Amino acid sequence: MRQLKLASRIDGIEESATLALNARVKQLAVEGKTIYNLTAGELACETPAFIQAAVAKTLHLNKYTPVAGLPELRQKIAAHARDFYQADWIQPANVVVTAGVKPALYASLLALVNPGDEVIVPSPAWVSYKHLIELVGGTMIETPLTDTFDLDPSTIADHITPKTKLVIINSPHNPTGAVFSDGALRELAERLKTTDIVVIADDIYTKLVFEDCTPLSTYGFNHLVIVNGFSKSQALTGWRIGYLIADEAVAAAVAKVLSHIMGNAAVPSQHAGLAALSHGDKPVMLDVLRVQRALVESGLRAIPKLKYTLPRGAFYFFIDIRAITKDSLSWCEQLLDETGVALVPGEAFGAPGFVRLSFVTDDAVLKSALRHIKQFVEKGPA
Ligand code: PMP
Ligand code: GLU
DSSP, X not given: OOOOOOOGGGTTOOOOHHHHHHHHHHHXXXXXXXXXXXXXXXXXXXXXXXXXXXXXXXXXOOSOOOTTOOHHHHHHHHHHHHHHHTOTTOOGGGEEEESSHHHHHHHHHHHHOOTTOEEEEEESOOTHHHHHHHHTTOEEEEEEOOTTXXXXXXXXXXXXXXXXXXXXXXXXXXXXXXXXXXXXXXXXXXXXXXXXXEEEEEOTTTTOBSSOOOOGGGGOOSEEEEEEESTTTTTOGXXXXXXXXXXHHHHHHHHHHHHHHTOSOOHHHHHHHXXXXXXXXXXXXXXXXXXXXXXXXXXXXXXXXXXXXXXXBTTEEEEEOTTTOSOHHHHHHHHHHHHOEEOEEGGGGTOTTEEEEEOOSOHHHHHHHHHHHHHHHHHOOO
């Protein structure tokens, strides 16, 4: 058969490295290998019982909803967000419900980015931003975070050109677990004040913080699009339920785009969102995560060659292995082969010489994994 020619926009697109690795590691476990999977970008628990119970009562509902979501859900999201962000401007008309944060991001980019526009993304960065930006014909401009993974507003400002349309800010941050400092966020807002540059705040980890932090939108960004959802706070990754908050014109444009490419988010998932908000969208596993973070920290402290900055949010340590190698891909492969411990190589996030450790798994797995990592590092290269 003759080779089918795919559209050129697909040429540079790779499958999400984190999803692919997680699937591969799960497959190795199914095949019988003992695996310590520290790659996951999702909580380990099941759907919370109160959400299961609430959604069970709605399973007879089978009709399309408005593309932007059930009116009562948009209302609840708006009320919750007004309170959470202390932002009076957030009304139901500013909210669009989506099937997870990914479509919220993609539809925002479709609505805002022209081919040739530049989108600044502080780096290291979550795997999908680059591909989402390229799919809409934009160019990702990476600007480094500081050594302690804080936002660096002056470097961002240095990279602004007439083509700059957007800056994507993700705090708490994947893959580093950093929560960007007040000072840096205020300075960025100040520097963007005289521009028309839009800030997309990817707030998906915003409920998973181990210390108090001021939510992003209070910094007074001129043009702000917030994307958020229930994947991480409520352990609902597979349910695909998220939302976007933006000014009315952007929200309406996003809903128009979604009316063609997605339609409404699944009805049971919208009811799961309603149930979550009835409980204040309180994160389901924060206390457990706090204990697990301490456990990993004490394990890493015993391995002097590995450097880390304590994550203040999300559920990732981003570990500097440059004292050993810059080739984290090979290092992770070898670690997996020899010990069964699976980490995500920093290359997936544009940061060779680092590895991401996700601490969502149970204590016994974390303890064994850290013991294996210590032995592996002490043994040195094969
Ligand atoms: N943004 C970041 C920073 C993420 O880590 C993820 C991964 N879950 C997403 C967005 C996508 O979230 P969702 O699963 O709700 O689409
Ligand atoms: N965002 C999570 C992660 O970085 C889940 C996987 C994905 O969506 O890429 O691992």
